[in-house]
Amino acid sequence: MESNNQNTRHVLTLLVDNEPGVLARISGLFSGRGFNIESLCVAETEDPEESRITLVTSGRDEIVEQIKKQLNRLINVIKVIDMNEVPSIQREMALVKVNAMAEQRAEILRNVELFRARVINVSHDSYIIELTGSKDKISAFLDLMRSFGIRDLIRTGIIAMRKDNNIKRKENKRNGKD
Numbered sequence: 001m002e003s004n005n006q007n008t009r010h011v012l013t014l015l016v017d018n019e020p021g022v023l024a025r026i027s028g029l030f031s032g033r034g035f036n037i038e039s040l041c042v043a044e045t046e047d048p049e050e051s052r053i054t055l056v057t058s059g060r061d062e063i064v065e066q067i068k069k070q071l072n073r074l075i076n077v078i079k080v081i082d083m084n085e086v087p088s089i090q091r092e093m094a095l096v097k098v099n100a101m102a103e104q105r106a107e108i109l110r111n112v113e114l115f116r117a118r119v120i121n122v123s124h125d126s127y128i129i130e131l132t133g134s135k136d137k138i139s140a141f142l143d144l145m146r147s148f149g150i151r152d153l154i155r156t157g158i159i160a161m162r163k164d165n166n167i168k169r170k171e172n173k174r175n176g177k178d
Helices: 022-032 061-073 105-114 135-145 170-174
Strands: 008-017 039-044 050-059 077-082 088-099 118-122 126-133 150-155 159-162
Touching (some): 008 022, 105 126, 126 135, 135 150
Antiparallel strands (some): 008 050, 039 050, 088 126, 088 150, 118 126
16 A cells, blocks of 8 residues: 555544443544544544444544554544545535615525525624535635625534445444454
């Protein structure tokens, strides 16, 4: 395998036990090695005993490979998948509050429609817009909205799901079948 000396962005998903302290151990592993977690999303899965963590980090491929091995050694980690290595769907959500004066509303609404976004709140001088898509799509939308004046912005960070159905559950790891 050829070594890559460039930093590469990696989207990692971790299936973990839904227990207190698991996220702290995972983030400690990153901070202890001087790595930044650029985005982080954690939520319970269809099984209330498990959570899925999606995180984004950047680093040389061989260093990220070491981090993945160390994550897999943590007792509460069931599975680690690098979404760069499998077919996956990756999305981000943003809530954007923009100035929306009467003379600007039609143009803002055209952009909302063009980007398949939704206006979820209207006030006398602003809109709150919800947008879901790739990081690039959201960035492009925000670039257009800056001319109207962005008052507030919240982004979820990336979430990702493997396209195929080849995820081994905790029984496999704990029984040595993984």
